[in-house]
Amino acid sequence: MMGKAIKKLLEEDHADIDRNTHLLQDSLTNLCYEGKAAFGKNLKELQHILEFFDDEAARHVQFEENVLFPFLKVHIPKLESLLNILSSEHESFKHHLSDFKFYLASISKMESRSERSKMIEKIRETGTYLIFLLRNHIQTEEKSVYEVLVRELRPLEGKEIEDLAKQCAAILGNGKH
Numbered sequence: 574m575m576g577k578a579i580k581k582l583l584e585e586d587h588a589d590i591d592r593n594t595h596l597l598q599d600s601l602t603n604l605c606y607e608g609k610a611a612f613g614k615n616l617k618e619l620q621h622i623l624e625f626f627d628d629e630a631a632r633h634v635q636f637e638e639n640v641l642f643p644f645l646k647v648h649i650p651k652l653e654s655l656l657n658i659l660s661s662e663h664e665s666f667k668h669h670l671s672d673f674k675f676y677l678a679s680i681s682k683m684e685s686r687s688e689r690s691k692m693i694e695k696i697r698e699t700g701t702y703l704i705f706l707l708r709n710h711i712q713t714e715e716k717s718v719y720e721v722l723v724r725e726l727r728p729l730e731g732k733e734i735e736d737l738a739k740q741c742a743a744i745l746g747n748g749k750h
Contacts, residue, residue: 575734576723582745583641583719586633587711593625594704601700604693619677619696626670626703634663636744644737645718649725655717662710666703673699 600622604615642656676699680692726734 575738576726579734579738579741580719580723582741584715586629586745587715590626590630590633590707591711593622593630594707597622597700598704601697605697616677616681619700623670623674623677627674630666630707631670632744634666636741638663640737640740640744644733645722648733649721652718652721655713659710659714659718662706666706666710669699669703669706673703 597619600615600618603611604619607615638660642660646653646656673696676692676696680689680696683689683692
């Protein structure tokens with residue numbers, strides 16, 4: 574029962590992240606093809622999406638790294654290799670998000686059309702990488718980790734799983750803005 578509640582909160586968080594990957598994809602397309610007239614508007618949209626990833630997605634990653642994954646490594650050791658891969662994807666996400674933030678901050682300072690075009694391409698490439706990374710990562714977690722969590726933790730229904738559920742609710746359930 575608790576495992577299902579945890580899975581539901583995690584999947585709701587993933588749904589928010591997935592919605593924002595779609596917004597990111599649309600905004601990247603707009604930035605590349607709408608031209609100079611919509612440039613400022615498109616940058617603002619990308620900045621807003623970046624703030625979501627910087628806050629909400631980072632909160633989700635932090636919960637997984639500091640609470641969920643250590644718990645699962647103890648209680649479901651067969652997941653350890655997969656959790657290590659997912660942790661390395663978290664690091665890749667943080668690194669590329671930092672690059673994305675840098676590129677967005679840099680482009681508004683650029684004067685020449687040539688420089689802006691090159692930076693738009695970097696923004697598009699990095700954003701596209703983030704989209705594919707996040708979509709694959711979410712699918713892997715939901716189909717592998719979260720399904721196993723519900724199945725394997727059923728016999729553990731007790732204080733430890735209740736504590737995990739409380740932490741999950743406190744961090745993910747109340748972290749929404």
